[in-house]
Structures are given as structure tokens and as C-alpha cells.
Amino acid sequence: MTIFHSMNTTASALTAQRLRMDVISSNMANVDTTRAKQVNGEWEPYRRKSVTLTAQEGQFSNFLNVAMGKTSKHGVGNGVKVSKINEDTETPFKLVYDPTHVDANEDGYVRMANVDPLKEMVDLISATRSYEANVTVFNANKSMLTKALEIGK
Amino acid sequence: MDLFGGTISSLENGLSYATLKNKTIANNIANVDTPNYKAKDVSFKQMLNDAQQSSITANRNDVRHFDFSIKQSKPGVYSYENFRARHNGNGVNMDAEQASLAENTIYYNALIDRVNGKLNSLNTVIKGGK
Numbered sequence: 001m002t003i004f005h006s007m008n009t010t011a012s013a014l015t016a017q018r019l020r021m022d023v024i025s026s027n028m029a030n031v032d033t034t035r036a037k038q039v040n041g042e043w044e045p046y047r048r049k050s051v052t053l054t055a056q057e058g059q060f061s062n063f064l065n066v067a068m069g070k071t072s073k074h075g076v077g078n079g080v081k082v083s084k085i086n087e088d089t090e091t092p093f094k095l096v097y098d099p100t101h102v103d104a105n106e107d108g109y110v111r112m113a114n115v116d117p118l119k120e121m122v123d124l125i126s127a128t129r130s131y132e133a134n135v136t137v138f139n140a141n142k143s144m145l146t147k148a149l150e151i152g153k
Numbered sequence: 154m155d156l157f158g159g160t161i162s163s164l165e166n167g168l169s170y171a172t173l174k175n176k177t178i179a180n181n182i183a184n185v186d187t188p189n190y191k192a193k194d195v196s197f198k199q200m201l202n203d204a205q206q207s208s209i210t211a212n213r214n215d216v217r218h219f220d221f222s223i224k225q226s227k228p229g230v231y232s233y234e235n236f237r238a239r240h241n242g243n244g245v246n247m248d249a250e251q252a253s254l255a256e257n258t259i260y261y262n263a264l265i266d267r268v269n270g271k272l273n274s275l276n277t278v279i280k281g282g283k
Contacts, residue, residue: 003172006179013183020186053187055180076173076230077180080187130185133247137182140258141175147265148168152272 012079
């Protein structure tokens with residue numbers, strides 16, 4: 001519970017949203033990647049990645065203090081974190097007919113990455129908007145702290 | 154008689170409420186994309202007590218109906234457990250949060266102005282109007 005608590009909260013959100021944007025960039029960059037990793041000696045295309053966001057509810061010491069009745073001001077939370085970056089194993093790879101491609105199978109089809117650029121663009125806009133919202137909170141908080149320094153002037 | 158007459162400490166309580174409220178809003182907006190996160194809010198303890206004494210609950214005849222009672226987790230901060238704004242279970246209403254952020258900032262600034270006004274008038278008294 002320091003004066004910079006809400007700034008740290010906002011900073012955690014900015015970090016998380018930026019990581020989300022990095023993952024989207026990676027997806028968009030690898031939209032045509034047919035050789036992401038080798039599985040049983042065969043190349044597998046790139047799999048779409050996405051982040052899992054989890055709320056950072058208080059630390060263990062906070063819960064202990066509340067349970068022992070030492071403090072009651074608890075439960076605000078400490079922001080957000082990316083708990084996992086997971087690969088999309090549900091969506092099937094896109095099949096493109098191109099017999100001249102090195103990774104084409106016997107029928108002439110190439111497995112392409114399961115990235116949908118439309119989805120990525122929507123996700124990108126969502127991440128940008130969330131980032132902007134958090135910047136607004138940060139600025140509001142900064143103005144409040146600056147105002148607090150004026151007490152007694 | 155108390156020199157500050159209780160005004161400064163009242164304003165201080167108001168400031169600590171506004172600070173806690175700001176932390177809550179920051180946390181809500183930080184978790185705007187977190188699945189199953191429920192929005193939190195700050196209430197004065199008295200208001201909470203009033204709400205608990207005259208609590209109203211929804212008359213449900215189907216389990217799928219929403220229960221609109223507010224679940225209080227800790228004194229001061231409570232969360233809207235049964236409210237969801239989006240399909241991923243998230244209950245943060247971004248417009249409402251932005252509005253209360255602006256409101257809270259103005260409230261905070263007003264309190265600071267009042268503290269300064271009080272200190273200035275004390276200063277005038279101490280200096281004997283010089």
C-alpha cells in the first residue's frame with residue numbers, strides 16, 4: 001500500500017497489453033510460415049499464439065494479515081499479469097494448393113499457419129484501446145499525486 | 154480547543170477514500186481484458202452497513218435468473234460478483250470506470266484545494282492578518 005500502488009497497477013496492465021501486442025505481431029509476421037518447428041521429423045506450420053490474462057489478487061502476506069485481523073483494507077488487487085502464452089491447437093491449418101512448394105504433400109497441398117489476419121487486427125485494436133485507457137488512468141493518477149504535493153504551499 | 158478543529162482530519166479521510174477509490178479504478182481498468190474478473194468498488198463503511206441492514210434480494214424462480222445482491226468481500230472494497238458485461242465473464246464497464254476516474258480526480262483536487270484554503274486561513278490568523 002504505497003503511494004505508487006495504482007501506478008504499479010497501471011504499469012502491470014501496460015506491460016500485459018504490450019506483450020499481447022507483441023504476440024499479435026508474431027502471429028501476423030508468421031502468417032505464411034510453413035516451417036515453425038519439427039514434429040517427428042516433419043515440419044509443422046506456425047500455430048497462432050494468444051495470451052491468458054490473470055488478475056493479480058493480493059500477495060500471501062496480505063491474505064495472512066486480513067485473516068489475522070491486522071488489516072481490513074485489502075482486496076483492491078495488484079493489477080494484471082500474463083500467466084500463459086498458449087498455442088492454438090483447435091483451429092486446423094489452412095490448406096493451399098501449390099504443388100511447386102517444398103512443403104507440399106503428395107496431393108500438392110501445403111499446410112499454412114492457422115492465423116486469421118482479421119482476428120489479429122480486431123485483437124490488435126482491442127489491445128491498443130486497452131493500452132490507451134490505462135495511459136489515461138496513469139495520467140489522472142499522476143495529476144493527483146502532483147496536486148498532493150501542493151498541500152501547504 | 155483543537156487548533157485545526159477537525160476539518161483537516163475530515164479532509165484527510167476524504168483524501169484516503171479518494172486514493173483507495175483511485176487504486177480500485179486503476180485495478181479495474183488494468184483487468185478490462187481478464188476473463189471472469191469482477192469490477193470492484195469502494196464504499197464508505199456506513200453506507201455498507203446501511204445497505205446490509207436494509208438488504209433486498211431478488212425473488213428468483215429459476216436458477217438462471219440473476220441475483221443482484223452485492224457480495225461484500227472485505228470492508229471498504231466490494232465487488233459486483235453477479236454482474237457480467239461481456240461473454241468472457243468480465244464485469245468491467247469501461248465507460249463507467251472512465252467516468253468515475255474523472256469524477257474521483259476532480260473530487261481529490263477539490264479536497265486538496267480545501268486543505269490549502271484551511272491552511273492559508275490558519276496562516277493568516279497566525280500572522281495576525283499581516
